[in-house]
Amino acid sequence: MEGRGYEAIKLTVIGGIGSLILGLILITLLSPYFASFYKLTRPYIHFAIIAVVAFMIFSERKPRKILSAAFIILLSGIFGLIVLNSQILPQEQLLFPVLTGMFGLSTLIVSFSETSHLPEQKEDFSLGISTKEILKSIFLGSIAGIIVGFLPAVGISEAAVMVQYLGGRGDARSFLVTLSGINVGNEVFSLISLYLVSNPRSGSSVAIQQILSELSFYDVLLLIGVICFVSGISALLTLYLGKQIPKFLVKLDYKTLTLSVITFICAMVFIWTGIVGITVLLISTAIGLLCAYLEVRRSHCMGVLLIPSICFFAGLTPSILSALRI
Numbered sequence: 001m002e003g004r005g006y007e008a009i010k011l012t013v014i015g016g017i018g019s020l021i022l023g024l025i026l027i028t029l030l031s032p033y034f035a036s037f038y039k040l041t042r043p044y045i046h047f048a049i050i051a052v053v054a055f056m057i058f059s060e061r062k063p064r065k066i067l068s069a070a071f072i073i074l075l076s077g078i079f080g081l082i083v084l085n086s087q088i089l090p091q092e093q094l095l096f097p098v099l100t101g102m103f104g105l106s107t108l109i110v111s112f113s114e115t116s117h118l119p120e121q122k123e124d125f126s127l128g129i130s131t132k133e134i135l136k137s138i139f140l141g142s143i144a145g146i147i148v149g150f151l152p153a154v155g156i157s158e159a160a161v162m163v164q165y166l167g168g169r170g171d172a173r174s175f176l177v178t179l180s181g182i183n184v185g186n187e188v189f190s191l192i193s194l195y196l197v198s199n200p201r202s203g204s205s206v207a208i209q210q211i212l213s214e215l216s217f218y219d220v221l222l223l224i225g226v227i228c229f230v231s232g233i234s235a236l237l238t239l240y241l242g243k244q245i246p247k248f249l250v251k252l253d254y255k256t257l258t259l260s261v262i263t264f265i266c267a268m269v270f271i272w273t274g275i276v277g278i279t280v281l282l283i284s285t286a287i288g289l290l291c292a293y294l295e296v297r298r299s300h301c302m303g304v305l306l307i308p309s310i311c312f313f314a315g316l317t318p319s320i321l322s323a324l325r326i
Contacts, residue, residue: 009242015180018138046313077307106288141181149189
């Protein structure tokens with residue numbers, strides 16, 4: 001919105017590539033201890049998730065926003081318990097309308113209702129952040145990305161907020177580098193965790209597990225090679241397209257573009273999940289819009305996965321489902 005979109009793109013590329021290199025080094029050094037740490041912490045993982053939820057709530061700081069955040073997490077959590085443990089949709093299709101509504105459609109509706117426009121982008125491609133700050137952000141992002149890989153249901157945005165708060169990284173540019181670092185670090189660890197702890201931690205790792213039931217050390221080396229190769233190509237393409245695409249976007253009517261994407265999303269949900277999926281989409285969208293109305297971060301909607309995860313690891317799910325008569 002300040003006309004420095006390309007700078008933001010460059011920062012995310014730098015954060016991603018930096019975290020890829022540092023993350024691989026850290027994972028290599030710490031790999032002998034991951035399996036033991038995973039088994040040791042597994043019985044207590046719900047306490048760590050509770051701590052994350054508490055941090056998310058109190059990070060809003062103002063009393064009204066703290067109460068609003070707690071309400072959103074509780075509301076989305078109850079919704080998650082009901083939807084994830086019902087038979088209304090196949091499990092492999094369920095998260096599509098849930099997450100699309102909370103984080104996609106609700107954002108687009110808010111954007112459509114406002115007088116948004118894409119300003120002309122500046123040709124100044126310099127970075128308004130020091131090398132020292134970039135390195136700090138990459139380091140924090142790499143560490144957080146690996147930690148997130150251990151915690152079920154904890155998303156990238158929650159980890160980024162925690163790192164920003166605990167590490168004192170309040171600057172927007174540092175946030176972009178850190179966020180990208182967490183994203184890449186988490187994806188790298190999610191793939192390698194198949195070999196380290198025999199547990200997929202992402203959609204891509206689940207797909208790989210279905211193709212390769214057991215990973216050998218040489219399979220891991222192949223995966224790392226693929227990751228590095230693809231990341232290099234992606235970085236170059238991102239930097240190139242980051243200069244070209246905004247030239248076309250500023251010529252488009254923003255409301256028409258937004259409405260087209262909303263229509264496309266609803267059509268895809270209907271095609272894949274039918275009228276039941278549309279119903280789930282509308283409910284999850286309403287919860288996402290409630291975040292905007294209460295002026296709290298939309299990341300609190302991750303309660304849809306966090307609360308069910310806490311209940312599962314604490315062994316409370318059967319009792320809660322019985323009480324809800326599900």
